Amino acid sequence: MMHRERIFAVLNRKVPDRLPREIKLTDPLWETFHRVTGAEDVAEHFDLEVREVFFRPPQEMGDFHPYYPHGLPLLINQPGWEIGEWGVGQTPGSLLHFTHIESPMVNLTDVDELKCYPFPDLAKPERHQHLEAEVAAHHARDLFVVGFMEWTIFEIAWHMRGMDNLFADMAFNEAFAEYLLEQICERRCFMARRYAEAGVDMIRIGDDLGTQRAMLVSPGLYRQWLKPYHARVIAAARAVRPDIHVSYHSDGNCWDMIPDLIEIGVTVLNPVQPECLDIAAVKREFGRDLVFWGGIGTQTTMPFASPEVVYDTVQRTIDTLGPAGYFPCPTHVLEPEVPWDNVLAYLKAVEDYALTPA
Numbered sequence: 001m002m003h004r005e006r007i008f009a010v011l012n013r014k015v016p017d018r019l020p021r022e023i024k025l026t027d028p029l030w031e032t033f034h035r036v037t038g039a040e041d042v043a044e045h046f047d048l049e050v051r052e053v054f055f056r057p058p059q060e061m062g063d064f065h066p067y068y069p070h071g072l073p074l075l076i077n078q079p080g081w082e083i084g085e086w087g088v089g090q091t092p093g094s095l096l097h098f099t100h101i102e103s104p105m106v107n108l109t110d111v112d113e114l115k116c117y118p119f120p121d122l123a124k125p126e127r128h129q130h131l132e133a134e135v136a137a138h139h140a141r142d143l144f145v146v147g148f149m150e151w152t153i154f155e156i157a158w159h160m161r162g163m164d165n166l167f168a169d170m171a172f173n174e175a176f177a178e179y180l181l182e183q184i185c186e187r188r189c190f191m192a193r194r195y196a197e198a199g200v201d202m203i204r205i206g207d208d209l210g211t212q213r214a215m216l217v218s219p220g221l222y223r224q225w226l227k228p229y230h231a232r233v234i235a236a237a238r239a240v241r242p243d244i245h246v247s248y249h250s251d252g253n254c255w256d257m258i259p260d261l262i263e264i265g266v267t268v269l270n271p272v273q274p275e276c277l278d279i280a281a282v283k284r285e286f287g288r289d290l291v292f293w294g295g296i297g298t299q300t301t302m303p304f305a306s307p308e309v310v311y312d313t314v315q316r317t318i319d320t321l322g323p324a325g326y327f328p329c330p331t332h333v334l335e336p337e338v339p340w341d342n343v344l345a346y347l348k349a350v351e352d353y354a355l356t357p358a
Contacts, residue, residue, distance in 0.1 A: 002142045004144045007327070010327050019318065019355070020049045020350075021350045021351070024042075024330075025343075028336035058124070064083060067105065083102075087104040088160055104160060111179045114179050120187065128191075131194060134198075135200055147202070149192070150206040153233075157180055181226075190236075193237065196236075196240035202244065202246065203245075204270070208250050210253045211252050216252070235265070245267045247268035252276050258282075269282075270331075271293070272321065273294070274301075279292075287321075293326075293327040295326070296313070296329060298338075302343075303338045305342065307339070310349065314345070314346055314349035
């Protein structure tokens, strides 16, 4: 099978010639990869099947100074300070992507203030006019293409507003919460449409809504405040391409929302975190409706097991979640503490798994 054919077989719950693979590395682990292999591109070196495409960053940023009245000049002078197109600031944390979020909307109180906020303009042609050519170039090499837009609704909203403030808005300042979520959703719907028009094979949306033990929000709160927006984003893509696959990402124990995700049209669940979910129960309960993408623990197996245990765990996980309808890969970007031999053990375990193609 060719690359795209292999993944479409997985998405259609058929058994391919071999299972696909995916890894993403933090910078320190990429340096190890580069030192060991001499290569620059992980996906190219290991002949991985998936490539992601993105909207380009804005050529001009909005003016967010009024939203940091006592702190922006000070923050700008801190090493590693960054501010994104939504106005969310980040200062370095203790390790890599574990950063401290600076929320620009913490002092806003009413919708009139929100109407003055410089939300990003994703419709400018320079943000997305490259997508068709980029997707076509990947397809010409028979690569499976994913349009990426995680932090779809909830995560970017609480980054902008502050999580405690956003939850308070949902309870006591509903007009504010509705306006904020609507502004984000309109932009995500545009992205979903453009990805579908450009010909991506799947869109990847998601908001982390699970903690290590349970949902971060109640099912009722999810259904009232977030599910309708997720549904609109999916519908925007499906209005262009009714058969497009939709992956939803939520770390943690998101069991309570899985039926809702199926209802709104999600076809792929990621990352199916084994430290938080009973993966056998997930497969048993939802395997008729969802394909699973992930399943290999990055909190436990990848950093702390021996290569032999990694190999055996990967093969057992394929037995549990697959082999049909399962894309085996680590549940998160691989952190610096993951031994390189464990990365190779994961790749070999997937490659070696014995399949009987359909």
